[in-house]
Amino acid sequence: MNDHARSFDIDSDGRTLVGIAFRWDAPSLVADPNSTPYLEEFARGSTDKTLDERPKVPLLKRHRLDLDPLGVATFERSAEGLMFTAPLSKTREADETLELVNDGAMRSVSVRFRSFKNGRRTSADGVVTRRLEIGLRELSLVPTGFGQHEGAEILTVRSETDTPLRDALRRRLLLSDPV
Numbered sequence: 001m002n003d004h005a006r007s008f009d010i011d012s013d014g015r016t017l018v019g020i021a022f023r024w025d026a027p028s029l030v031a032d033p034n035s036t037p038y039l040e041e042f043a044r045g046s047t048d049k050t051l052d053e054r055p056k057v058p059l060l061k062r063h064r065l066d067l068d069p070l071g072v073a074t075f076e077r078s079a080e081g082l083m084f085t086a087p088l089s090k091t092r093e094a095d096e097t098l099e100l101v102n103d104g105a106m107r108s109v110s111v112r113f114r115s116f117k118n119g120r121r122t123s124a125d126g127v128v129t130r131r132l133e134i135g136l137r138e139l140s141l142v143p144t145g146f147g148q149h150e151g152a153e154i155l156t157v158r159s160e161t162d163t164p165l166r167d168a169l170r171r172r173l174l175l176s177d178p179v
Contacts, residue, residue: 014159015088015098017059021111021139021152023081027128028149039128040149043119047082050113050135051075059086060140061097063112070094073139081151084109084139097141098157107154108147112137 022028024044031037058069070093073086088094100106117133147153 014157015090015094016158017084017086017088017101017141017154018156018158019084019109019152019154020078020080021075021082021084021109022149023151026081026150027123027125030148039123039126040131041128042082042131042134046131046134047075047077047136049133051077054136057136058138059088060138061093061106062142063110063138063140065138068093070097070141075136086139101141101154101157105144106141107144108142109152109154110140110142110146110148111152112140 022042025041027039027041029037030040056072056074059071059073060069061067068091069089070091071086071088073084076083076085088098097106113131114135114137115131115133116135117131119130119132121128121130141154144153
């Protein structure tokens with residue numbers, strides 16, 4: 001019997017955040033301001049139109065529209081869900097936020113979106129609102145454990161010197177890791 005351990009570097013000198021914004025077809029209990037919590041999931045293909053029309057969105061901290069963005073996020077579809085890459089700008093606020101990311105205090109993410117087409121389905125846990133078509137507006141960093149959707153988080157911090165191939169391999173290994 002062989003023991004296997006997988007680990008992924010968090011390059012503290014890096015400034016590019018890579019992670020998953022949400023998983024496809026995975027219901028999460030969410031709560032909008034002034035509403036009762038409900039189950040929500042994103043259908044595969046729900047972001048196709050917005051990714052073609054608006055491939056980049058601001059990267060914010062805690063959905064604070066009144067503050068300057070920390071950078072810009074781009075998205076990419078994967079088998080598991082919607083992946084993001086977000087290089088941080090070279091600002092004091094981004095530097096301070098990067099420290100929180102590297103310390104593990106701010107590793108969750110949340111998306112702001114406009115819903116254009118919805119559906120519903122029944123699951124063992126109740127009625128699920130299915131987002132069939134959405135328009136992405138921004139990606140926000142939030143404190144660890146406070147993202148709206150389970151698993152929506154920064155997976156790694158990479159340096160600008162990482163190659164696309166190394167990044168793709170890292171992402172594939174992260175998504176296939178059963179832990």
